[in-house]
Amino acid sequence: MKNITKLGAVSALSLIVGAxxxxxxxxxxxxxxxxxxxxxxxxxxxxxxxxFAADYMVxxxxxxxxxxxxxxxxxxxxxxxxxxxxxxxxxxxxxxxYIVQGNSSGxxxxxxxxxxxxxxxxxxxxxxxxxxxxVDPALTNDKCNFWHxxxxxxxxxxxxxxxxxxxxxxxxxxxxxxxxxxxxxxAVSDAANKFLGEKRADVTIVGDELHPIGKVNDFTPYAxxxxxxxxxxxxxxxxGADMLGLGKSIIENGYTGPIYTYYAAGSGITAAFGESxxxxxxxVGEGQINPPPNDEAAAYxxxxxxxxxxxxxxxxxxxxxxGMLAAAIxxxxxxxxxxxxxxxxxxxxxxxxxxxxxxxxxxxxQAVQDLHIFEHTDVDMPFPFDNxxxxxxxxxxxxxxxxxxxxxxxxxAPS
Amino acid sequence: MDLILVNLIDGxxxxxxxxxxxxxxxLIFSMMGVLNFAHASFYMLGxxxxxxxxxxxxxxxxxxxxxxxxxxAGAMVERYGLRRVHQYGHVPELIFTFGLAxxxxxxxxxxxxxxxxxxxxxxxxxxxxxAIAGNSIPAYKIFMIFISxxxxxxxxxxxxxxxxxxxxxxxxxxxxxxxxxxxxVPLIFMGVFGVGTALAGVAGVIAGPxxxxxxxxxxxxxxxxxxxxxIGGLGSLWGALVASLLIGWITTFAKSYNIEMEAxxxxxxxxxxxxxxxxxxxxxxxxxxxQIADILPYVLMVLILIFRPAGLFGKRIQ
Numbered sequence: 001m002k003n004i005t006k007l008g009a010v011s012a013l014s015l016i017v018g019a020x021x022x023x024x025x026x027x028x029x030x031x032x033x034x035x036x037x038x039x040x041x042x043x044x045x046x047x048x049x050x051x052f053a054a055d056y057m058v059x060x061x062x063x064x065x066x067x068x069x070x071x072x073x074x075x076x077x078x079x080x081x082x083x084x085x086x087x088x089x090x091x092x093x094x095x096x097x098y099i100v101q102g103n104s105s106g107x108x109x110x111x112x113x114x115x116x117x118x119x120x121x122x123x124x125x126x127x128x129x130x131x132x133x134x135v136d137p138a139l140t141n142d143k144c145n146f147w148h149x150x151x152x153x154x155x156x157x158x159x160x161x162x163x164x165x166x167x168x169x170x171x172x173x174x175x176x177x178x179x180x181x182x183x184x185x186x187a188v189s190d191a192a193n194k195f196l197g198e199k200r201a202d203v204t205i206v207g208d209e210l211h212p213i214g215k216v217n218d219f220t221p222y223a224x225x226x227x228x229x230x231x232x233x234x235x236x237x238x239x240g241a242d243m244l245g246l247g248k249s250i251i252e253n254g255y256t257g258p259i260y261t262y263y264a265a266g267s268g269i270t271a272a273f274g275e276s277x278x279x280x281x282x283x284v285g286e287g288q289i290n291p292p293p294n295d296e297a298a299a300y301x302x303x304x305x306x307x308x309x310x311x312x313x314x315x316x317x318x319x320x321x322x323g324m325l326a327a328a329i330x331x332x333x334x335x336x337x338x339x340x341x342x343x344x345x346x347x348x349x350x351x352x353x354x355x356x357x358x359x360x361x362x363x364x365x366q367a368v369q370d371l372h373i374f375e376h377t378d379v380d381m382p383f384p385f386d387n388x389x390x391x392x393x394x395x396x397x398x399x400x401x402x403x404x405x406x407x408x409x410x411x412x413a414p415s
Numbered sequence: 416m417d418l419i420l421v422n423l424i425d426g427x428x429x430x431x432x433x434x435x436x437x438x439x440x441x442l443i444f445s446m447m448g449v450l451n452f453a454h455a456s457f458y459m460l461g462x463x464x465x466x467x468x469x470x471x472x473x474x475x476x477x478x479x480x481x482x483x484x485x486x487x488a489g490a491m492v493e494r495y496g497l498r499r500v501h502q503y504g505h506v507p508e509l510i511f512t513f514g515l516a517x518x519x520x521x522x523x524x525x526x527x528x529x530x531x532x533x534x535x536x537x538x539x540x541x542x543x544x545x546a547i548a549g550n551s552i553p554a555y556k557i558f559m560i561f562i563s564x565x566x567x568x569x570x571x572x573x574x575x576x577x578x579x580x581x582x583x584x585x586x587x588x589x590x591x592x593x594x595x596x597x598x599x600v601p602l603i604f605m606g607v608f609g610v611g612t613a614l615a616g617v618a619g620v621i622a623g624p625x626x627x628x629x630x631x632x633x634x635x636x637x638x639x640x641x642x643x644x645x646i647g648g649l650g651s652l653w654g655a656l657v658a659s660l661l662i663g664w665i666t667t668f669a670k671s672y673n674i675e676m677e678a679x680x681x682x683x684x685x686x687x688x689x690x691x692x693x694x695x696x697x698x699x700x701x702x703x704x705x706q707i708a709d710i711l712p713y714v715l716m717v718l719i720l721i722f723r724p725a726g727l728f729g730k731r732i733q
Contacts, residue, residue, distance in 0.1 A: 040529050041528070041529035041530050044529075181706055209673070209703065209705050209706070210705075210706055211670075211705060211706065211708075211709075212706065212707070212708075212709050212710065214631075214635070215635070215709045215710070216708075216709055217429070217626055217635055217636055217639070217709070218425075218428075218429050218625075218626060218666075218667075220425045220428075220429070220667070221422065221425060221666075221667045221668075221670035221671040221705075221708075222670055222705065224418070224421060224422070224425065224550055224671060225670075225671060227549065227550060228418065228549070228550065241531070241627060241629055241631055241632075241635070244531055244627045244629075245626065245627055248625070248627065249625075252553050252625070253550065253551060253553070254543070254546070254549070254550065254551035267530050267531070268528070268530025268531035268532060268533070268629070269530075269531055271530075271531070271532075271533040272531040272532065272533045272534075272627060272628075274533055274535060276535075310528070386530070386533075388533060
């Protein structure tokens with residue numbers, strides 16, 4: 001009853017203020033990610049998750065700041081940094097103040113620089129860059145700036161969690177590190193060597209190699225080497241076809257230990273691994289959906305699947321991004337002054353429906369949150385991926401993972 | 416020693432799979448005189464058709480039907496597409512096949528989506544055939560070897576021992592004479608194109624479960640097929656076989672053994688620079704063979720083109 005009165009009052013008030021004014025305006029979030037080309041499936045699924053989060057968490061609850069709705073606008077960057085900068089300008093020209101992006105750290109590096117430059121030159125149309133998946137540690141270290149916020153754990157934090165898990169399994173003696181031959185694959189290898197050396201001096205790295213990215217047809221020879229090295233655990237940063245090819249090949253050729261990895265779920269990969277990946281594929285990530293930590297999370301995933309039956313809730317950080325942005329806008333009392341919103345985000349503690357809380361570190365704008373090790377399985381699986389019986393299930397949780405990981409960031413607040 | 420044997424088997428599987436594609440492509444080349452850029456796309460279609468059929472009727476029916484469908488589709492492409500374009504010369508034909516490759520990729524994404532599809536080997540073949548020093552050889556790989564060897568023997572028999580084969584061979588080399596003798600050469604060409612694409616379809620059906628079925632699979636395998644027929648000699652079936660096996664073994668062995676560039680350079684008498692991390696050639700020195708394994712066939716192709724432009728078994732000298 002109270003709500004209805006409030007709603008009535010707001011509508012009446014807005015009528016008085018004038019229908020032409022800000023009532024029709026929405027808070028726009030510009031989504032810049034690949035919506036065509038080879039990575040289109042990842043990008044499109046991400047956009048759907050953003051649209052859903054905005055509708056479900058914000059608009060269905062009456063919007064923000066007494067009734068302003070949130071709208072997610074998709075921009076196709078074809079995963080090219082150059083194209084992203086053009087799309088960023090288009091978004092800014094349309095009056096968008098919040099940019100979200102995640103696929104490829106190369107794009108994120110270009111965007112964070114461009115946003116910083118733009119905000120210095122145009123204090124009247126400043127924008128915030130909310131990074132939901134680009135995990136290059138540099139973005140919240142050397143290249144950090146006041147406008148960039150990362151809602152995903154970065155590559156080193158994730159490796160910290162993986163090696164925590166390996167450290168507890170004392171029967172793992174031999175670890176094999178393999179990855180794609182480019183910056184991310186190398187970063188994964190470096191981090192694995194560093195953390196394993198610190199946590200388990202008795203572990204031998206029996207193999208540490210890189211293969212050409214996207215060029216390997218048959219991973220069998222790599223798999224043979226892994227098996228022959230008496231490997232107890234494999235660590236890889238592979239994604240897409242390279243992840244599936246490597247994983248399938250290793251399993252097929254007789255390896256039975258765990259494969260620790262970052263991206264081996266959703267986008268058809270879970271279904272393609274199927275039975276063979278059971279008990280072997282282990283992922284690191286945030287956000288628990290199996291088993292659902294609470295009814296709210298279960299309701300969220302169910303509602304998403306009703307709307308996008310072919311999609312997956314494989315990036316719960318998207319919901320966190322929207323949730324934290326909404327909370328920051330409410331706290332700042334404005335969506336137009338992004339400095340106030342950024343100040344509200346910085347240092348924010350947020351309860352996520354996917355379990356635990358998220359702390360946005362003020363010194364580098366890096367989110368600190370619970371990280372989980374997931375297992376690919378079909379046992380006790382209320383919310384599987386890819387419309388298959390398989391999904392990922394939490395087997396271990398590291399609360400507030402890497403909360404005090406070092407940063408070289410020297411944050412400069414705008415004057 | 417045991418590992419060498421395992422690698423020989425793995426390389427054989429890769430090579431034979433490549434051969435099924437390059438055999439069809441090289442036959443089509445002898446016939447049309449141009450490369451069929453869409454050849455690997457028919458391979459992809461084979462995998463996707465087989466996946467769809469296997470959902471309803473099982474893997475074996477898929478193995479039987481999918482290549483047939485792909486072959487018929489290939490024949491239709493020749494009959495209603497390429498034959499019309501042929502009169503305008505080679506360049507339009509090339510562009511036609513190139514466009515077709517793009518079209519098929521978009522079509523596959525449209526029908527089956529952009530994700531990987533869960534196309535798996537049949538359960539009856541999901542066991543270890545035998546193991547060599549702890550390296551298991553999956554039964555499915557043995558099955559792949561049998562299928563491809565069977566196809567090669569059958570193809571060789573038809574082409575060299577039967578009347579149909581002789582007419583085909585004659586039509587490939589002297590189409591006008593064969594036509595003058597009263598044979599329907601356009602029909603033969605359509606048949607060869609159909610069989611060539613059907614072979615690619617078979618390769619797709621049996622490779623889909625192991626190399627994963629996704630819209631990029633044609634793009635990953637396509638270039639290497641061209642390399643195979645250029646090395647083997649355009650138009651030569653034996654050349655395609657030898658080159659495919661060679662590529663299979665080279666890449667497998669390069670991936671299996673960590674041969675370091677440093678060792679090779681030292682071996683030919685170039686000393687390691689003193690402070691390697693400062694050297695401008697640091698990346699070259701720190702290179703290992705698994706890193707470049709899948710690029711080696713291209714290096715081989717360049718060498719062949721320089722020293723024996725007609726390819727290993729090629730007869731064409733222009």
